[in-house]
Amino acid sequence: MSHALRTLATRVFSVQRSVSAQPLLRLVKIRGQQRSRSDGVKDSESQAFDVSLLEFLVCPLSKNPLRYDEKSNELINEELGIAYPIIDGIPNMIPQDARMIHKTEKPTES
Amino acid sequence: MAASIRALRFFFNSTPNIHHVSRCRIKHLCCRAGITGCRGYSDSTEGRSTHFGFQTVPEEEKAEKVYKVFESVAEKYDVMNDAMSLGIHRLWKDTLLHIMNPQPGLRLLDTAGGTGDISFRFLEYTHSMYDRQQRLRAKSRQTPSWQDITEHYVSDDAGPPQSRAVVCDINKEMLKVGKQKAETAGITTGLSWVAGDAEELPFDDDQFDIYTIAFGIRNVTHIEQALQEALRVLKPGGRFMCLEFSKVTNPLLARLYDAYSFQMIPVLGEVIAGDWKSYQYLVESIRKFPDQETFKEMIEDAGFLCVQYFNLTGGIVAIHSGFKL
Numbered sequence: 001m002s003h004a005l006r007t008l009a010t011r012v013f014s015v016q017r018s019v020s021a022q023p024l025l026r027l028v029k030i031r032g033q034q035r036s037r038s039d040g041v042k043d044s045e046s047q048a049f050d051v052s053l054l055e056f057l058v059c060p061l062s063k064n065p066l067r068y069d070e071k072s073n074e075l076i077n078e079e080l081g082i083a084y085p086i087i088d089g090i091p092n093m094i095p096q097d098a099r100m101i102h103k104t105e106k107p108t109e110s
Numbered sequence: 111m112a113a114s115i116r117a118l119r120f121f122f123n124s125t126p127n128i129h130h131v132s133r134c135r136i137k138h139l140c141c142r143a144g145i146t147g148c149r150g151y152s153d154s155t156e157g158r159s160t161h162f163g164f165q166t167v168p169e170e171e172k173a174e175k176v177y178k179v180f181e182s183v184a185e186k187y188d189v190m191n192d193a194m195s196l197g198i199h200r201l202w203k204d205t206l207l208h209i210m211n212p213q214p215g216l217r218l219l220d221t222a223g224g225t226g227d228i229s230f231r232f233l234e235y236t237h238s239m240y241d242r243q244q245r246l247r248a249k250s251r252q253t254p255s256w257q258d259i260t261e262h263y264v265s266d267d268a269g270p271p272q273s274r275a276v277v278c279d280i281n282k283e284m285l286k287v288g289k290q291k292a293e294t295a296g297i298t299t300g301l302s303w304v305a306g307d308a309e310e311l312p313f314d315d316d317q318f319d320i321y322t323i324a325f326g327i328r329n330v331t332h333i334e335q336a337l338q339e340a341l342r343v344l345k346p347g348g349r350f351m352c353l354e355f356s357k358v359t360n361p362l363l364a365r366l367y368d369a370y371s372f373q374m375i376p377v378l379g380e381v382i383a384g385d386w387k388s389y390q391y392l393v394e395s396i397r398k399f400p401d402q403e404t405f406k407e408m409i410e411d412a413g414f415l416c417v418q419y420f421n422l423t424g425g426i427v428a429i430h431s432g433f434k435l
Contacts, residue, residue, distance in 0.1 A: 053276070053302050060312040090285050092305040093312035 049073070049086045059084075060093050076101065160331055163394030169331055176329045177281055179388040180224070184283035186383040187225055188291075193378050194389075202427050203324065206353045207231045209420065209429060214240040215271025216319040219343060221308050221336075222326020223277035226288035226301070228353075232320075233300055236273040272299070276318075278306045279326075309335040313343045320344075324353040328399040337412035344434040350414055356421070356428035357401035363424045371396070402428050 051068060058065055059077040066075040066084070074083040075091055082098040084091055092098075160169050167175065183190065191199045206228065212218070214236045220229045251258060279285050285303050292301055306312045308323065308330050321340045330336045340350050358364040371393040379389030400408065402419050405428075409417045414432030421428050 050302050053304070056314045056317040057304065057312055058314045060306060060310040063314065065314075087282065088286065088289070090282065090289065090303045090305055091312075092282065094280060094305055094307055095310065097305075 049075075049089055049091060053091070057091065057093070061095055074099075161395075161398045163391040163398065172331045173280075175391075176331075179391050180281045180329075181283045182385050183379075183383055183388050184225075184281065184287050187284065187287065188227075190379065190383055190389070193382055194375050198423065202353060202422055203227055203231055205420075205422060206322070206324065206351060206429055207235050209431065210320060210322070210349070210351055212236055212239075212273070212320060214243070214273055216273055217317070218273070218275045218320045218322065219311075219313065219318040220275055220277045221311070221321065221323040221340070222279055222329070223322075223324075224279050224281065224284035224288060224326070225291060226277050226303075228322050228324050229275035229277050229301060230292070230295065230297065232275050233273060233297060240271075274300050274302070276302045276304060276313075278304045278308070278311065278313075280305065280307050309339060311339045311343055315342050316345045318343050318345060318348060320349050320351065322351045322353070325355070327352055327354055328395050333408060334412065337409060337414075341413050341434055346434055348434045350409065350430075350432045350434065352405075352409075352430040354405075354428060354430070355396040355399060356405070356419075356425055359421065359425040363426075367426060402430075405430055 049068065054066065054068060057075070059080065059082070061082075062077065062080055064077060064079055066077055068074075069076050069083070072083070073086045075086065075093075076083045081101045082095075083101055084093050084098050086092065158169050159166050160172050161167075162172050162175050180187075195202075210232075212232060212235060216236070218229065218232050220226070220232070223229055277285065277288060279288075282305050285305055289303050292298070304312065308326070309332055321344050323336070323340070327333055327336060337350075344350065358367050375393050376386045376389045379392075380386040383389070399405075402421065402425070406417050406419055409430055409432045413434070415435045417430065417432040419428050419430045
């Protein structure tokens, strides 16, 4: 009788546990996915650069318009052959931090 | 004479624990007596030097030193502002916005914007101004004709004119802190962050309606160049506004202010931000900045018109304003 009660109880609880665990797991998975998705979105948003800035953003040295390169996440001035990095969605337009695209070793200085 | 003053200055700099009040008094004498002498001295040397607080450093070094100062204080910048000015800096910035009185749909360049205080206030101001204008418009439309109602619906489809604020600062740490602040406050549209040098702005000509630089221009190595760049990026009819520490007019207040600056502020800096030297630089750089009239002349020389200044808190802070016409 007690054994039956015990097994009943455990089975009920196990069923309950499994029943309650599954939605929890699902929730966690969804939340995890959402988090990863939102993180992904946030990351891509925080890394993605606001393209509307290109309306008035130019190279500080030559004042010529720039080209946004999505792959390397940089703003490229074709004329002078320099690339300004974008870190966390903030374009770094300081000439000393720019990178020369060509193979020459000369750093860009203002 | 200039050499002896430099020697004196070096001597005082190398012993930082000297009683601050006496040090600042002597330094004031040195500065006042030596300013013309030192300028002559520096012009005659090959590499030009400038001031970093009360020290004299080569120009190339100043930008780097200033960068390091703000890099180290970035996290605690807002807290320190509140502590040092007892919260009054908020009133100063609000006054700047009131004088600016921006209409919705304008584009602002907030140079040396750092943590974005001015830009946040700008966006808030324009949004509330737009709401107020809508409300007034609605009030005047209480008994409209059918013609008026259809016109109203058609025009409202356009939505509010989008005000835009661009925060530009040379220091990436300050921009990071500011961006986090924006994200927690939930301000996403209309605000952009750019790392750039005020002496070489990465913006096209005639782009901005308003250019502000709040508590930043005294850290720029070549102020004239920054003013030239401001003139370049402003649209014709655009306004230049500068909020900066200046010379106190009242002598009693000046003495109290000096005592507070040199005795309290570095201590606060050490206690709250763990950085005595940066705040020592801060109070010294305030003393080295030109006074209201001199700065007004500099702005006029750059090409701005209708230049005027407003003294706040007895001259501790001054707002200079000029137009590109």
